[in-house]
Amino acid sequence: MPTPRLLIIGLDCMEPSLVFEQWQDDLPNLSRLMAQGSYGRLESSTPAITVPAWSCMMSGRDPGELGIYGFRNRRSRAYGAMSISDGRAVKVPRLWDILGEAGWRVAALSVPGTSPPYPINGQLVSCFLTPNKDVPFTHPPELAEQIHAWMPDFLLDVPEFRSEDKARTLQNIYALCDQRFTLAEKLLHQDALDFLMLVDMGVDRIHHSFWKPMDPRHPQYEPGAAFANAIHDYYVYIDKRVGELLAQCDDETAVLVVSDHGARPLMGGICINEWFIREGYLVLKETPTEPTPLDQVEVDWSRTKAWGAGGYYGRVFLNVQGREPQGIIPLAEYETTRTEIAEKLAKIPAPDGNPLPNRIMKPQEIYQKVRGIAPDLIAYFDELAWRSLGTVGTGKIHSTENDTGPDDANHAPFGLMIFHDPLKPRQGQVLEGAQLYDILPTLLYRYGIDAPSGLRGKVLPV
Template identity: 25%
Template sequence: MKRLGIERVIIVGLDGLDPAILEAMLAAGELPNFATLRDQGGYGRVATTLPAQTPVAWSSFATGTNPGAHGIFDFVSRDPQTYRLELALNRYEQAGVFQPPRVVNLQRGTPFWRLLSDQGIPSSVIRCPCTYPPDPIEGRMLSGMGVPDLRGGFGTGTYYSTAEGITAGEAERVVRLPGAGPGAIETVILGPNHPRTRAEIRVPIVLDSVPDAGKVILRSTGEPQSLVLEVGRWSDWLRVSFRLGLLQSTSGLVRFFLVSMGPDRLSLYCSPIQFDPEAPPFPISSPEAFAGDLKRAIGRYHTTGLAEDHAALSNGRISESAFLDQCNDLWREREAMFEHELSRFQSGVLYCLFGIPDRIQHLFWRYRDPGHPANRGRPFVADHKNAIAEAYRRSDAQVGRALRAADDQTLVIALSDHGFGPFRRGVNLNTWLYEQGLLAVSTGDRAGDPNGAPLGHIDWSRTKAYSIGLGGIFLNLRGREGLGVVDPEDAEPLKAALAASLSGLVDPAHGAVAIRSVIAREQVYSGPFVDEAPDLLIRFGTGYRTSWGSAMGQLGEAVFEENTRLWAGDHIVDPVLVPGILLMNRPFRPEGASLLDLAPTVLDTFGLPAGPKMEGRTLLR
């Protein structure tokens, strides 16, 4: 029996919306649709996960369980036997050389949409993290965070330039162009590796400059064969085919941004290669044809799980204005998807995630914090001062879309997975472990080879603990790690000593508490996958986060370092500092609300009990 006469549920997922910002803008009357939703039902802050990280939090939202029960703890993990870093959201498996590879989703809880499907209740799930590969459900699903680019990473762009001495930055390739004088420039698009030879597949392109018009004509065998590139603007999509064999190929989509051109210079950025929604190498939708149907309905669209080219901005390849232009394109794509699904939404659940606010806050937080280290040596562009506020206004517009589509039998939910704050100082956890004599290096340079494998410089025979990811420490445990040295009976005393020493760690340069507390995984996680989690979890203080190097197992020069990158805001801190937001158009219980409560709440609206492993409880009164 349905609760409160509810026939439909619309969930607007707004990644990273922060309660303090939302509440201030509500009070100022700047978010009328949020205000309507609040007045119809209620508003509250919602507790997030530890860590307060997008794939972890949305997995708990979907399954109603803590990370120990769904198995997602971070973006990256490690193979304990080889110490090799791996993507933690999914993996590829191949039974034999004559068998095609398949994708395995490493989120192993049971999302509410599968329980609804078992009862014949449809769901339309658009871009929820950790849905690659997609679940076969009653309804439709388009995969979100976890979908790689065609090269297999989270998003690797290519920078082309006639300038000499340019080295590749984070998540990018660099292609040196010959001088940009009269005549055409021949170069290539760098594609995926050949599945058999592992050689990089390259597609030839020709660049014809039209200097007087500020344009370049890109010619290729792709679709279209002639593509116009204009300085300071994103191009249309180019569909490119990469040959894998005599009768086999795979296609991908790319866009270009012409950075600059002149009589003897040319610089050009190429986006990561997106899966072609009409012919992806692995399914990205359920049913499989849905991704292509959506393309035919709204046009071509980004398919990578992290679609915003944040690395290109951080590496200085594109400007903040170019990044915001791309974000506007992504808003329009997602809005078109949302409207398309709303137009045919009859019953069940419709969920759509808007991830753009999270990325804009990461990269434009410096405008909220004039003293942030990221502002040193960088211009303060007045037009960008309101970029974050504008993302909240655009989020408000999505709530308005949901409200217009709702009737008196529709439950509308708007929520975020976590809040936000400044990221001013990084903590080099591996450096701290090194200084405590708990981590050793095998090279004379403790930083190791910057181009070498992550963790490759560590001497495992003399290392008791190490850190990877965005907030965890692993013991080098004998019998678990390939070269473990910590005996199992010594593990608990070592964990207790580490937690005691790191908890309350003060940054001497500022007198601030950088680490509020350190907690053993067993104290916060339960379920079949706890053993995959870091042994210790770090709760950082406001303004602090794991350093960039420590996330990849590296050591810095000192325990603390300034974060001068454009990625100036973050949320991987003590979860109590960054709750999310929750609004409904029905009265609900805001006190003590948690992300774990949302799945039971959705099931409750259809008169269904919470799943047998769900830990939350319904929020409906």
């Protein structure tokens, strides 16, 4: 048996157009995998964000079935009761669980959705949602001691990556990348692993921090600015680390390089709650004079029909009688009100008045099941070129600034996949119509393992 049989290199947010088109000639290892295998754009989950996308990919379930609609989810129907969804929200087996059950020795390193760590048939290092290194972050627990011995300054994420201290941010992005790839190499040497998966969050962090100086499409682009090559150079570095990791594997190891979503320049923000105020759906008892999070403002719930949450995409919640504590929309009017708001949101234009291609979705129409407390509507403003801002107090619908700190990029609905199986060379086959949900059924089929019932994806011809 090759060691490992299967290697997955997850690169959070890696953008297909940069790998497949713009910089392909500068990425020899990824290009070789493409030339010998299959590759293509990979449609992400909706929403196209880290949490829930990796859990969707590894479980073959959509956010509705997982009941995870973003980093933060409503805990209850109380107003403002949002909390971060960590790994405990995932109630279904993921790829490493299924392989472990089939007798494979597995390792999962920093895959989003694995904090807190839990027992698997091998080793697990939890993800960037781990609060700090004082809490358990490995399975088995003693693995943490070994990691500390190898890497005393082990990072769980890039600290405060939404910062103006760009040099420090860049240094930490490279440190995080080196630690993940080095840890993978050490564990491959130490254990006869059948499966190893790592996820590097550095790609996502570098996009959010350094997209503006790279991309002439960015509204605040300045030619010749500092750090103009930061993202390109990091892609080249990642490619080198991929090559070094592959050199530690057998000639028969199958390799999947995958991202959970892509990236694009952030054109600005749509102040969703300002729009609700203007349209009469949201009523405040007092209007703040500076940008303020909605949960720090007194809302007149007796006159409010809807409110929104900020983030890479917009989430809309309706104030329904008998459902929310002070709901005012009668259940009989729920669907017409929801449709009316969706149609109006879809027409929010660009600042110059030109239409934007906004997509407003009802969870019941895009998910197989809807569990937990879902938003009533999910809003993609210009396919995520504009993010949703939840703060109130500006009096404006459009903003050029992000309300959670400096941010150059937003997510894009397509990530990428490159799959090379030395036993089945595909000679540069381009995959069309691949979705993130297809990864699990495809890999289980490849290794002759029965897939759980009710998966959303299909088996890809790789």
